[in-house]
Amino acid sequence: MTTDTTAQGTAPDATAPGTTVLDARGVTMRFGGLTAVRGVDLTVGSGEIVGLIGPNGAGKTTFFNCLTGLYVPTEGEVRYKGAVLPPKSFKVTAAGIARTFQNIRLFANMTVLENVLVGRHTRTKEGFWSAVLRGPGFHKAEAASRTRAMELLDFVGLADKADHLARNLPYGEQRKLEIARALASEPGLLLLDEPTAGMNPQETRATEELVFAIRDMGIAILVIEHDMRFIFNLCDRVAVLVQGEKLIEGDSATVQGDERVIAAYLGEPFEGDPGAEEAAEVAQAEAHAAGTRAETATTKDTGTATDTATDTATGSTGATGDDATPGKENHR
Numbered sequence: 050m051t052t053d054t055t056a057q058g059t060a061p062d063a064t065a066p067g068t069t070v071l072d073a074r075g076v077t078m079r080f081g082g083l084t085a086v087r088g089v090d091l092t093v094g095s096g097e098i099v100g101l102i103g104p105n106g107a108g109k110t111t112f113f114n115c116l117t118g119l120y121v122p123t124e125g126e127v128r129y130k131g132a133v134l135p136p137k138s139f140k141v142t143a144a145g146i147a148r149t150f151q152n153i154r155l156f157a158n159m160t161v162l163e164n165v166l167v168g169r170h171t172r173t174k175e176g177f178w179s180a181v182l183r184g185p186g187f188h189k190a191e192a193a194s195r196t197r198a199m200e201l202l203d204f205v206g207l208a209d210k211a212d213h214l215a216r217n218l219p220y221g222e223q224r225k226l227e228i229a230r231a232l233a234s235e236p237g238l239l240l241l242d243e244p245t246a247g248m249n250p251q252e253t254r255a256t257e258e259l260v261f262a263i264r265d266m267g268i269a270i271l272v273i274e275h276d277m278r279f280i281f282n283l284c285d286r287v288a289v290l291v292q293g294e295k296l297i298e299g300d301s302a303t304v305q306g307d308e309r310v311i312a313a314y315l316g317e318p319f320e321g322d323p324g325a326e327e328a329a330e331v332a333q334a335e336a337h338a339a340g341t342r343a344e345t346a347t348t349k350d351t352g353t354a355t356d357t358a359t360d361t362a363t364g365s366t367g368a369t370g371d372d373a374t375p376g377k378e379n380h381r
């Protein structure tokens with residue numbers, strides 16, 4: 050991966066230091082009777098990396114969707130560089146906000162380069178007739194787009210795979226390609242939804258470097274992630290959502306030291322805490338799994354390799370289904 054930001058220069062939509070790039074106020078999103086996000090305020094300034102964390106179902110992705118025009122908030126307002134966001138995702142992208150998705154959304158049968166070129170369409174001014182007639186303006190614009198797309202692939206470390214089909218890339222590289230495609234729209238704010246999900250520790254570390262390099266290009270970043278180490282290493286500020294509401298916001302030390310965050314993620318729940326119910330369910334599943342293992346051990350005189358492998362594969366937490374998927378192991 051290339052992280053030499055001097056080679057990449059400054060992003061076209063970079064903002065002067067100290068400016069508020071994103072200003073979300075009182076964002077509420079209801080789905081029928083369910084309030085997924087309730088009155089959330091959040092700002093992201095230029096040069097900042099802000100983290101958004103919270104247990105499963107806390108409303109993080111819904112909040113992201115409210116920032117990108119996928120959802121129109123039931124209440125509240127979102128401003129990007131002072132202007133209220135348009136209620137359509139392609140207009141939000143054109144305004145300068147790009148995102149990646151929790152579930153990778155690439156064009157699997159297109160090449161790596163073509164995927165990045167798709168991301169550039171909001172930045173090319175050539176119209177329909179220019180494309181049909183393929184005049185000099187079109188060829189010039191196309192060449193410029195390809196050059197920029199290759200620069201971005203070089204930046205994320207995928208230049209040598211430009212001609213590969215996206216579906217043939219390993220999982221970690223598909224995530225990088227998603228980031229390159231998002232950068233192709235030349236954003237001033239990049240929203241990353243679980244960028245390290247499914248990655249091994251080395252890939253996670255490389256992603257951390259990549260995000261710092263993007264920040265150094267002048268792009269503000271808001272990131273959702275369940276990997277706490279990644280978040281606290283990376284972010285200038287972290288906001289915690291629990292049951293749709295912002296529980297706390299602050300620097301890494303403040304958030305890590307907050308007893309409600311510790312209860313929701315790391316330790317014992319305390320009465321009335323919004324994460325208490327979930328933590329209690331996990332504790333119950335752990336107790337159940339421990340009981341089952343103890344019973345198995347007493348009914349068998351000799352342990353076998355199969356027993357050990359099964360215990361390891363199912364995990365000591367008794368996690369199944371979604372909870373056992375990569376990237377979900379830090380949901381506590």
Ligand SMILES: Nc1ncnc2c1ncn2[C@@H]1O[C@H](COP(=O)(O)OP(=O)(O)OP(=O)(O)O)[C@@H](O)[C@H]1O
Pocket residue numbers: 080083085103104105106107108109110111112151
């Ligand atoms: N389109 C929708 N219609 C109805 N309910 C929804 C919709 N999208 C999300 N929800 C609900 O809103 C709540 C918040 O979901 P959301 O996906 O935003 O949480 P999250 O914090 O991103 O969770 P995770 O960490 O598991 O991705 C959940 O109860 C979810 O079931």
